[in-house]
Amino acid sequence: xxxxxxxxxxxxxxxxxxxxxxxxxxxxxxxxxxxxxxxxxxxxxxxxxxxxxxxxxxxxxxxxxxxxxxxxxxxxxxxxxxxxxxxxxxxxxxxxxxxxxxxxxxxxxxxxxxxxxxxxxxxxxxxxxxxxxxxxxxxxxxxxxxxxxxxxxxxxxxxxxxxxxxxxxxxxxxxxxxx
Numbered sequence: 013x014x015x016x017x018x019x020x021x022x023x024x025x026x027x028x029x030x031x032x033x034x035x036x037x038x039x040x041x042x043x044x045x046x047x048x049x050x051x052x053x054x055x056x057x058x059x060x061x062x063x064x065x066x067x068x069x070x071x072x073x074x075x076x077x078x079x080x081x082x083x084x085x086x087x088x089x090x091x092x093x094x095x096x097x098x099x100x101x102x103x104x105x106x107x108x109x110x111x112x113x114x115x116x117x118x119x120x121x122x123x124x125x126x127x128x129x130x131x132x133x134x135x136x137x138x139x140x141x142x143x144x145x146x147x148x149x150x151x152x153x154x155x156x157x158x159x160x161x162x163x164x165x166x167x168x169x170x171x172x173x174x175x176x177x178x179x180x181x182x183x184x185x186x187x188x189x190x191x
Contacts, residue, residue, distance in 0.1 A: 024181060026165050026167065026179060031100060038098070043081070050076075078119075079116070083112065083115045083116055083119055086110065087115055090103060095178075100180065103176065103179055104176055110176055118170055118171070118174055121170035121174065125158070125159070125169065126155050126156060129152040130152045133146065136148075159172070165177070
């Protein structure tokens with residue numbers, strides 16, 4: 013298999029926070045299906061009747077399923093479906109679609125910041141005795157945006173570390189011919 017076609021990365025602007033956020037929200041809807049399917053297959057194969065049965069194994073299977081979804085999508089087109097919708101593409105700084113090893117690393121590096129945010133929320137809830145603060149856990153996926161406020165190109169931390177970027181691609185929308 014040949015490498016996907018390179019893109020002129022210098023001609024494509026970095027994606028704005030708003031565009032990345034919108035794509036991320038759409039991604040959450042699609043990930044529901046990935047998580048549901050992985051969990052269903054896990055429950056069927058293990059004959060578990062509760063989400064708490066074999067919980068660590070279930071979490072590992074879901075983690076791997078989400079990882080396969082992202083890595084395969086990024087590898088073959090540099091885009092997931094939401095990224096296509098929002099005209100986003102993942103490229104290396106040189107415009108190439110990243111190699112599989114770098115994509116796996118990108119997926120793994122997506123996790124530390126939200127997990128740290130989750131731990132901070134749990135610690136805050138525990139130290140104050142206000143259990144309702146645990147509800148803030150729904151905000152942890154958005155903690156990856158914090159770094160973009162300090163980065164000169166507004167890139168995510170994991171993209172800065174790996175030398176990748178999310179760029180805006182030209183729209184493929186057909187426009188009617190004007191007379």
